[in-house]
Amino acid sequence: MDVAVILPRSLKFRMTLVVILLVLAATMIVTWVALVLAERDMKAIIGNQQFALLSSSAAQIDAQLNAKKLLLASLAEDLPPAATASAADMLEFVNRHPIARREFRNLVIYNRQGDLLHTQGQGVATLDTSASLRAYLAKVLADGKAIVSPPYKSVMTGAPAVVIMQPVKDAEGRATMMLGGSLDLADSSMLEQVAGQRSGRTGYSFIFTTRGILVQHPDRALLLEDVTKRDNLNLGMQRALEGFEGWTEATGQDGTPSIYSYKRLRSADWIVGARYPVDEAFAPMIAMRHKGMLAAAAFAAMAGVMAWLAVRAMLRPLSLLRQHIGEIRNGSADIGVLQPCRPDEIGDLAGAFHELMAEREAAQKAVRDSEALISSILERAPDAFVSCAADGAITNWNEAAERTFGWRRAEALGRDIAELIVPPAMRGAHQAGMQAFGEGRMGRLINARVRITALHRDGHEVPVELSVGSIRHGGAYYATAFLHDITERVAFEERLTQLARIDPLTGIANRLYFEEVLQQAVVRARRNRMPLALAYLDIDRFKSINDSLGHAAGDAVLCEFATRLGANVRAADTVARIAGDEFVIIFEQVDQADEAARMAQKIVAAIRVPFTVDGAPLLVTTSIGIALLDGDDLAPAALVARADAALYQAKRQGRDGYALAP
Numbered sequence: 001m002d003v004a005v006i007l008p009r010s011l012k013f014r015m016t017l018v019v020i021l022l023v024l025a026a027t028m029i030v031t032w033v034a035l036v037l038a039e040r041d042m043k044a045i046i047g048n049q050q051f052a053l054l055s056s057s058a059a060q061i062d063a064q065l066n067a068k069k070l071l072l073a074s075l076a077e078d079l080p081p082a083a084t085a086s087a088a089d090m091l092e093f094v095n096r097h098p099i100a101r102r103e104f105r106n107l108v109i110y111n112r113q114g115d116l117l118h119t120q121g122q123g124v125a126t127l128d129t130s131a132s133l134r135a136y137l138a139k140v141l142a143d144g145k146a147i148v149s150p151p152y153k154s155v156m157t158g159a160p161a162v163v164i165m166q167p168v169k170d171a172e173g174r175a176t177m178m179l180g181g182s183l184d185l186a187d188s189s190m191l192e193q194v195a196g197q198r199s200g201r202t203g204y205s206f207i208f209t210t211r212g213i214l215v216q217h218p219d220r221a222l223l224l225e226d227v228t229k230r231d232n233l234n235l236g237m238q239r240a241l242e243g244f245e246g247w248t249e250a251t252g253q254d255g256t257p258s259i260y261s262y263k264r265l266r267s268a269d270w271i272v273g274a275r276y277p278v279d280e281a282f283a284p285m286i287a288m289r290h291k292g293m294l295a296a297a298a299f300a301a302m303a304g305v306m307a308w309l310a311v312r313a314m315l316r317p318l319s320l321l322r323q324h325i326g327e328i329r330n331g332s333a334d335i336g337v338l339q340p341c342r343p344d345e346i347g348d349l350a351g352a353f354h355e356l357m358a359e360r361e362a363a364q365k366a367v368r369d370s371e372a373l374i375s376s377i378l379e380r381a382p383d384a385f386v387s388c389a390a391d392g393a394i395t396n397w398n399e400a401a402e403r404t405f406g407w408r409r410a411e412a413l414g415r416d417i418a419e420l421i422v423p424p425a426m427r428g429a430h431q432a433g434m435q436a437f438g439e440g441r442m443g444r445l446i447n448a449r450v451r452i453t454a455l456h457r458d459g460h461e462v463p464v465e466l467s468v469g470s471i472r473h474g475g476a477y478y479a480t481a482f483l484h485d486i487t488e489r490v491a492f493e494e495r496l497t498q499l500a501r502i503d504p505l506t507g508i509a510n511r512l513y514f515e516e517v518l519q520q521a522v523v524r525a526r527r528n529r530m531p532l533a534l535a536y537l538d539i540d541r542f543k544s545i546n547d548s549l550g551h552a553a554g555d556a557v558l559c560e561f562a563t564r565l566g567a568n569v570r571a572a573d574t575v576a577r578i579a580g581d582e583f584v585i586i587f588e589q590v591d592q593a594d595e596a597a598r599m600a601q602k603i604v605a606a607i608r609v610p611f612t613v614d615g616a617p618l619l620v621t622t623s624i625g626i627a628l629l630d631g632d633d634l635a636p637a638a639l640v641a642r643a644d645a646a647l648y649q650a651k652r653q654g655r656d657g658y659a660l661a662p
Contacts, residue, residue: 019303020301020303023299023303024297027299028297039282042281042282043249043259043278043281043282046199046259046276046281047246047247047248047249047259047261048247050199050247050259050261050274050276051246051247051261051263053274054205054261054262054263054272054273054274055263057205057263057272058263058264058265058272061190061191061207061265061267061270061272062265062266062267064190065148065164065190065265065267065268066267068103068104068164068181068183069146069164069166069267071099071100071103071181072100072146072164072165072166072179072180072181073146073166073641074644075097075100075166075179076166076167076168076169076179077644077645077648078093078096078097078648079093079109079168079177079179080093081170081176091118094107094118100181103181104164104181104182104183105154105157105161105181105182105183105184106119106181106182107119107179107180107181107182108163108179108180108181108182109177109178109179109180110137110165110177110178110180111176111177111178112141112175112176112177112178114133114134114137114138117177132150132152136149136150136163136165137165137178140165140166140167140178141167141175141178144167144169144175145166145167146164146165146166146167147164147165148162148163148164148267148268148269148270149162149163149164149165150162150209150211150213151185151209151213151214151215151223151224152224153224154182154184157184159184159185159186160184160185160186160215160223160224161182161183161184161185162182162183162185162215162268163180163181163182163183164180164181164182164183165178165179165180166178166179166180185215185216185223186220186223191207191215191216199259199274199275199276199281200276200277200280200281201280202277202280203258203274203275203276203277203280204217204218204274204275205272205273205274205275206218206272206273206274206275207270207271207272207273208227208237208270208271208273209269209270209271210241210264210269210270210271211226211228211269212226212227212228212229212241213225213226213227214227215270228241230253232253233253234250234251234252234253234260235248235250235251236248236249236250236260236262237250237260237262237273239262240260240262240271240273241271243264244262245262245263245264246261246262247259247260247261247262248260248261249278252275252277256277256278256279257277257278257279258275258276258277258278259275259276259277259278259281260273260274260275261273261274378396378398379398379399380398380399381398381400381482382400383400383482383483383484383485384398384400384401384403384404384405384464384482384483384484384485385397385398385400385401385480385481385482385483386398386401386417386421386480386481386483387471387478387479387480387481388417388478388479389476389478389479390434390437390476390478390479391416391434392416392417392418392434393414393415393416393417394412394413394414394415394416394417394420395413395478396413396480397409397412397413401483404454404456404462404464404483404485405420405421405454405455405456405457405462406456406457406458407420407421407457417430418430418431420455420457421454421455421456422454422455423453423454423455423461426452426453434479437470437479450465450466451463451464451465451466451486452464452466454483462485462487463485463486463487463489463490464483464484464485464486465483465484465486466481466482466483467481467482467484468480468481469481469482500512501513501516503562503576503577505555505558505559505577506558506559506561506562506563506577507559507562508562508565508566508575508576508577509574509575509576509577510576510577510578511576511577511578511579513576514574514576514578514584514586515636517574517576517586518534518586518636518639518640519636521574521586521588522629522634522635522636522639524588525588525629530588530589531588531589531590531591531592531628531629532586532587532588532589532590532591532628532629532639533586533587533590533591533596533599533626533627533628533629534584534585534586534587534626534627534629534639534640534642534643535584535585535587535596535599535600535603535624535625535626535643536582536583536584536624536625536626536627536640536643536644536646536647537565537582537583537584537585537603537622537623537624537625537647538580538581538582538583538622538623538647539557539558539561539581539620539621539622540620540621540622540623540651540655540656541655542554542557542580542581545557545618545620549613549614549618553613553614553618556611556613556614557611557613557618557620558577558581560611561581561583561607561620561622562575562577562583564603564606564607564609565583565585565603567606568602568603568606569585569587569599569603570587572588572589573585573586573587573588574586584640584643585603587599590628591628591629593628593660596626596628596660597626597658597660600624600626600658601658603622603624604621604622604624604656604657604658607620607621607622608620608621608656621655621656622656623647623650623651623655623656623657623658624646624647624650624657624658624659625643625644625645625646625647625648625649625650625658625659625661626643626646626658626659626660626661627639627640627642627643627645627646627660627661628660628661630642642661643661645661646658646659646660646661647659649661
């Protein structure tokens with residue numbers, strides 16, 4: 001049956017129905033699109049925040065693993081020779097280092113052939129099989145550095161664990177033994193941050209190796225499980241095992257869609273992951289979606305009632321006109337009633353047209369007033385506002401643009417924007433962007449906020465935050481841009497970056513800045529064939545100063561110590577405090593042992609001058625270990641290790657002196 005037959009023939013009803021349907025459809029579409037876009041943006045925000053937190057946790061674990069490796073490397077320097085050491089010697093060595101025993105669940109010592117020489121506990125820290133243990137020990141010997149073992153079930157505790165094994169080298173640099181420390185994965189403070197990091201109520205974090213073995217998981221029963229053997233391994237974990245880092249959306253083993261984030265560690269072949277179920281993350285958005293649809297339906301119903309009243313009022317003059325035409329047809333009225341000057345149907349219609357035209361003029365005047373108001377606002381805006389045609393010719397240049405870039409409005413209008421504020425290096429990209437704008441391909445950049453560098457009239461560069469837009473006037477499109485001068489913000493960010501590299505107590509460089517400078521110095525030394533020396537220092541018996549005089553006095557000694565170091569090195573040298581009373585000095589262009597010795601003697605002598613602490617003199621001495629860059633393939637970490645070993649040699653010689661690394 002024809003729908004038109006079912007519906008009433010009333011024009012008012014049909015117009016009202018069309019309005020209701022159009023309003024309902026438009027409201028539903030706009031509401032749905034807005035919610036979908038909001039969910040997409042929220043998903044990106046949640047994923048980025050989750051990955052940022054995960055990256056912070058991964059950095060903490062990396063730092064703790066590296067600290068434990070460094071501790072083992074330090075212990076290896078003091079280990080008795082394998083050829084002469086007895087079991088009692090090994091036990092005495094372990095008892096001499098209580099810090100190491102606290103840091104590791106168990107300390108083990110193997111000889112070069114893989115035979116166990118010593119274990120601290122009752123059980124033996126071994127891997128799954130003897131073959132895997134031998135393969136791991138062989139890799140430690142081959143690499144010549146500390147390596148984290150694959151996870152295994154500890155014989156001693158029955159819990160999942162790993163071993164960090166450090167090769168012990170003799171005077172000729174040959175690995176004779178291996179010193180290892182084991183860590184319980186189920187009860188490790190090192191993994192507490194990851195274990196405690198949760199997203200929402202049901203989200204959690206976990207760690208697995210690059211081979212798929214679970215190292216940390218809220219469900220302890222899953223530790224040491226091989227996830228690659230699961231039948232329904234999710235896509236995110238597959239990508240992580242293939243090298244992916246970041247966040248992605250995937251379906252978990254329980255069939256729940258979730259946001260997954262993955263970050264690889266640098267100090268071990270581990271991957272840190274986090275899971276956040278999508279339903280929990282978007283619960284408010286899902287509820288908002290239902291409410292939005294109900295609100296759209298209610299709005300459409302209200303619009304229908306208003307439309308019915310409006311249509312009835314708007315069609316009333318037409319009804320009157322029809323009535324009078326009928327009167328003319330039956331002779332009860334003449335045609336004069338159609339004159340617009342008379343109060344009849346035509347007059348009413350003419351009056352309605354008059355009112356519509358008057359409203360149109362009022363609306364146009366309002367538009368002109370709005371344009372004038374907007375122009376006034378843009379002129380007085382605190383940010384620079386610039387508009388230009390598709391060919392780059394400037395059409396608008398407000399007062400803030402004059403202050404920001406130095407060009408007067410009269411000088412700027414009509415000129416190519418590239419000539420005034422676009423740096424030469426960016427003009428190629430700018431020209432391509434203007435061409436894309438002229439061709440209508442700039443949609444993705446409209447309203448985007450990006451940080452760029454603009455050019456001032458006097459030639460210096462101005463960092464600005466750019467927001468691009470587009471307007472249409474007179475049938476042509478013009479590109480618009482707000483440019484916010486962020487010079488002070490950039491300077492503040494640079495200041496924050498600098499403060500992150502300064503030791504807050506002494507005011508000199510910290511470990512982070514030292515590592516960056518050392519890396520760059522080694523690269524320069526290799527590239528330019530320039531000499532380089534590294535000094536590793538600490539304050540002799542500094543613990544006794546803290547214990548006897550208090551930490552305030554200890555801090556005063558550290559500050560004065562740093563001041564004296566800075567006063568007795570060259571301007572090109574770098575002094576840094578890396579931990580406690582440990583300091584380092586990077587000497588560039590120092591390659592002779594006698595020159596390094598003279599510098600060390602100067603520093604030792606400068607420290608011997610009595611300090612003044614709480615108004616009383618205090619004798620302070622220092623021990624220094626110096627290593628010269630040896631060979632193009634020497635890594636910065638190796639140079640630090642050699643200098644640290646030389647420091648221990650200086651202490652064994654009686655302190656208050658220096659030693660040169662061989």
